[in-house]
Amino acid sequence: MSAVAMDFLQKYAPVVADQFVTMNSTQAQNTLYGDVNLESLNWLERTWASYYIWMGNPVLATGLMSFLLHEIVYFGRAIPWLIIDAIPYFHQWKIQPDKHITKEQIWKCTKVVLITHFTCELPLIYLFHPICCYFGMATYEVPFSSIGLMAAQIAFFFVFEDTFHYWAHRGLHYGPFYKNIHKLHHEFSAPIGLAAEYAHPLEVLILAQGTISGPFLYCLFRKDLHILTVYIWITLRLWQAVDAHSGYDFPWSLRHIIPFWAGADHHDYHHMAFTNCFSTSFRWWDFSLGTDSKYHAYKKRLAAAKANQRAKIEQEENERAIQEGLEAERLVLMGGPNKIEKIKIGSGKKQ
Numbered sequence: 001m002s003a004v005a006m007d008f009l010q011k012y013a014p015v016v017a018d019q020f021v022t023m024n025s026t027q028a029q030n031t032l033y034g035d036v037n038l039e040s041l042n043w044l045e046r047t048w049a050s051y052y053i054w055m056g057n058p059v060l061a062t063g064l065m066s067f068l069l070h071e072i073v074y075f076g077r078a079i080p081w082l083i084i085d086a087i088p089y090f091h092q093w094k095i096q097p098d099k100h101i102t103k104e105q106i107w108k109c110t111k112v113v114l115i116t117h118f119t120c121e122l123p124l125i126y127l128f129h130p131i132c133c134y135f136g137m138a139t140y141e142v143p144f145s146s147i148g149l150m151a152a153q154i155a156f157f158f159v160f161e162d163t164f165h166y167w168a169h170r171g172l173h174y175g176p177f178y179k180n181i182h183k184l185h186h187e188f189s190a191p192i193g194l195a196a197e198y199a200h201p202l203e204v205l206i207l208a209q210g211t212i213s214g215p216f217l218y219c220l221f222r223k224d225l226h227i228l229t230v231y232i233w234i235t236l237r238l239w240q241a242v243d244a245h246s247g248y249d250f251p252w253s254l255r256h257i258i259p260f261w262a263g264a265d266h267h268d269y270h271h272m273a274f275t276n277c278f279s280t281s282f283r284w285w286d287f288s289l290g291t292d293s294k295y296h297a298y299k300k301r302l303a304a305a306k307a308n309q310r311a312k313i314e315q316e317e318n319e320r321a322i323q324e325g326l327e328a329e330r331l332v333l334m335g336g337p338n339k340i341e342k343i344k345i346g347s348g349k350k351q
């Protein structure tokens, strides 16, 4: 960091400025953990403290850990879905069984995701630690929060993100925003796990606000949030996002256990039909505002199909949803939200 920037920070935000200084291990231990009896802590907390002491620079330590966490969790969750998709046995639970992804599509998707991660997210992640300090979130500090407090905070982040995402996502379907930003994400009418972050960099930045603003908003009211809790939240959120794009709905999928959990079944329909199902984790916003009526009509028709005709009916229904989706997308690209109202969902018919 330049001397001018450092002087500015030391003058106006000394707490943040302290975090940019690189220390040797003795300095780091004294500065970061002077009063803390590390021996009294559990293994994970001691390892956490050792990592920050070893790095000697909290900004770099948090930045590196945040970036690696994101890459490991994202690809660690997305790659198993590619393996599952390559095993024919699992195709019985594929939501759009006739759609198959090509190697070129996988490679293109990987490239776009990696470029966004390295050019857009990496520089921002470097700022994560100073921003956390600014809002009063604990980073290098130990001990961690209790399990009960973590669970309550994560529950709040889930509800906040789902609400934020629902409205931001509906906004992204508005003509100019769709055309210039969200269209890229809809290239996959039958998505794969890897495509969860296959999106325009602006979309990644906008929708990421739902994930990280919840913790910062929380910090405005309470000063008991630890970054480890935020890491657990981000891990769960990434799993949710990747799974929602997996294209598979198993009998043991979470939505069969928690009825208001959206799951892949919900978001896959959004990609297939273009309209309906705008939320991420939960179903209540779409249900309350009627933006899932077409989805429910589709599910009802599938459920009514006789067992020996189910595969045929499913194929016809999926094809119909895709055609309607293409038409809805065309109208948004042509003229914005007024025209899309004309094919407004509910009856499942174009008007």
Ligand SMILES: [Zn+2]
Binding pocket: 169, 173, 182, 186, 270
């Ligand atoms: Zn969309």
Ligand SMILES: [Zn+2]
Binding pocket: 185, 191, 196, 245, 267, 271
């Ligand atoms: Zn999606």
